[in-house]
Each structure stands twice: as structure tokens, then as C-alpha cells.
Amino acid sequence: KFMKKKKELPPGPKGFPIIGNLFMIGKNLHQDLYQIAKQHGPIMSMRFGLVPIIVASSPHAAEQFLKKHDLVFASRSYNTAAQYIGYDQRNITFGKYGSYWRNMRKLCTLELLSSLKINSFQSMRKQEIENFVTFLNRAASNGVEVDISAKLASLSANMACLMVFGKKLWMKNLMKGVLKMFDLQGFVPRMKKLAKIFDDLLEKIIDEHVQDSKRENKQAKDIVDTMMAIMQSGEAEFEFDRRHVKAILLDLLIASMDTASTAVDWTFTELLRHPKVMKKLQNELEQVVGTNRMVEESDLEKLEYLDMVIKEGFRLHPVAPLLIPHESIEDCIVDGFDIPKGSRILVNTWAIGRDPEAWPEPEKFRPERFVGSNIDLRGRDFQLLPFGSGRRSCPGLQLGLTIVRLVLAQLVHCFDWELPNGMAPEDLDMTEKFGLVTARFQHLVAIPTYRLHL
């Protein structure tokens, strides 16, 4: 006779009824999970309230969920924020795995975030970065300090708005509202109100584009134009109306708003903490670009040390330390453990970047560790996953990486930097503020001195 085998969940800390393990979690979820995993192992099970959570904290564990069994773990969970802000999970980021999501994601990669499309926004990026450098230059002439974190955030927001809508909008406060919604789980009235504000705004923008498109010789196509053209052509092989257009617009806006700027903010902080690395990068830029001009996008592929610096920055400061939670669509056995359908998977890339088995002396910021190594950050190597890996990995990788490289290179190439009030590099505060995008807790402030001969 068969005996039904008892399900064996991965090991994990004991929880209480109803709240599960929530009592163990403080302000920085990724850091707490890192500590707890040290006791329970790289595949660990917990419960947040009634929700089963699986945490992956080593390269091998990440590979199991994102590659070996990727199809099972390629969905997202339903939440009220996704319902109201994602037009009932019609967007990509929170879309359930299925044919609708596959189609939308394909459209996004092929039409909206292709190399061709990204290149078509190159002159816009150049213009915005020139404005940014002009601002810093003025601060340099006056010898005043600059709130780098704030300036990076508005640069990034401007580029995102120009790319998606074709014009700059003051979205920052609205965006903060959206991100807060994820903390306000279940706070429906406020969510509805915010969703309505966004919806009105998007409707207005789409109407303006429809009006404009009737005029001839319209300039560069932004993403609204591209989406409207697809909608009107009737080429899409799936249901595609204004709700879908709005869902994707918001998706791209949220995804590109804070990510690249936060990555630059962290890596630039590390450069300020490590003056020798900063100098070495300046030397590379002097050799490749020279001090008579700013960095161009076409220079980027020649900047090898810049690449290592950026990898090292992402290793220690992945912008989305737990990726975006994945959800399993059926029961699955992973490394001999039973993972039930409906589990939420948190891949702790922050912990993986600090795994001493994968990285010698992980706490040190040392870009030279990548000399002669072919570890890449595009999702092929599971010890470095700032953009995730597999089906749910970031479709904006190429664009995000281009912005990060260009902006960081420019900051380092155009200016020398000093900390305010004679602060020593090692005294820079490195506290994190956990969120879907994990930023610096305190804004980074520094004083520039212009160094180009332009």
C-alpha cells in the first residue's frame, strides 16, 4: 500500500499562528532575511501572515527558481495595488503569467524598448544630461554643495517622462504616492483616489497625442505615439484598448523613474568613499574621452573599468534587493523540498552579493575583482542579478544600463568631488531605506569642481 509522503517544506524559522514570521521583520526586510537565512539555509520557508514565502539566498538557489523551474515561478501575486494601479493586472510588472502577459511583454521588448527605440531617444538623453552638467557647473563656480540624490532623481524622472509622454511632467509627488500604495496594502479608498488621479492624467495625455497626431510632421515618436499607432492599426493579436495603453504607460514610467538614478546614487557614493577607484576611473575617461569634451554614448563600450565599477556597485547595492516577488503557479519540488502552489518567492540578490562562497571578501568595494572574470550582470550568472534572470527579468535592462553608465561617467569625468564640511570619505552614511526600489536613507551631498577644458 502507498503511504502518502508528508510534504517537506524547506527549513525556516518557527512562526506564530496568524502573523507567521512577521514579528521577525524590521525596517529593512532584505537585511533581516539575510541574517535569518544564515541560520536556516539558502532555500528557506516562512510565512508573512497567511502567505507562504520562500526565500532564495545563494546563486544556486536563485538558479533553481529563475532557470531550472522558471516556468513554475514566473507569475506574480494578486494585490490591491496591482488591481487599482495596474488596471486589474493588465500591466507587465504585476501581470499574472499567461498568454496576455506574454503578448504584452513581447510588445514591450520588440516595440517599446528595442535597441532602435532606445537609440531614437539618444539626443533627448544628451540634452537632459547637458542641462544637468550645466547646473552642476554653476554650483562648482559658486563652490556650493549639491544634493546629488535629488538632482539624479529629477534627471531620471525627466528622461522617463520625455521618453514615455514626450514632455516633462511634475510626477515626483504622484510617484511617491504610488510607491506608498504598496505599503498601504488594503487601504482601498486612498488607492482608488490615487488611481483616479493617474487615470485622468493618462487620459488627458492620450487625448493630446491623438490631437497632435492629426497634425503633420510630428517630431520624434514617444511611447504614447507608438502604443496608439499599434492600437489603431489593429495589428495586435490580442485585446488592446485604452486600458492596456494606460497600464503599460504607467508600468514603464514607474519602472524607469527611480531605478537608474538610485543605482547611480549608490555607486557614486562608493566612488566618494574610495578615492583611488574614483581616480582610476577618471584616468580611464581621460584616456578614452580626453578632457576637451563630455562623455558620449558611443564612448561607453570602450570604458572597461567603468563596467567593473558598475558591476561592483550593483553587487553591493542591487536597486531591487529582493527583485519583484514571483509566485508559483503549481506545486514544485526544488532541491528535494516541496514548494506549494501560490508561494511567493523572494530572491535575495542583496544577500547573494554578500555570499562569501561566491565573492571573496564580499564586504569590500573592489571593482578589480572583475579583472579577467567573465561574470556578467545580464542574468546569465546567478551570483550577480541586479536585473533578475529569465522570463521575468527586466525588459528595460539595455536602457537602464545605458543611463547608469552615461550619467555615472559624466559625473566622474566632468568634475572632481569633495565632501561638505571636511567630512572624511569613511564617514559617509550608508543606511538603506528598503522598498521595491531601495535607496539611500540620507541624501548624498557633495561639492563639485569642474575639470574639463571646454
Ligand code: HEM
Ligand atoms: C538600472 C535600472 C534598472 C534596474 C536595476 C531594474 C531592475 C529590475 C528588476 C530587478 C526587475 C524584477 C525582475 C524579477 O522580478 O525577476 C525589473 C522588472 C521590470 N523592469 Fe526594470 N530595472 C531597471 C530599469 C528599467 C527601465 C528603464 C524599464 C523600462 C522603461 C524597466 C522595466 C521593467 C519592467 C516592465 C519590469 C517587469 C517585468 C515583468 O514582470 O515581466 N526597468 N527591473
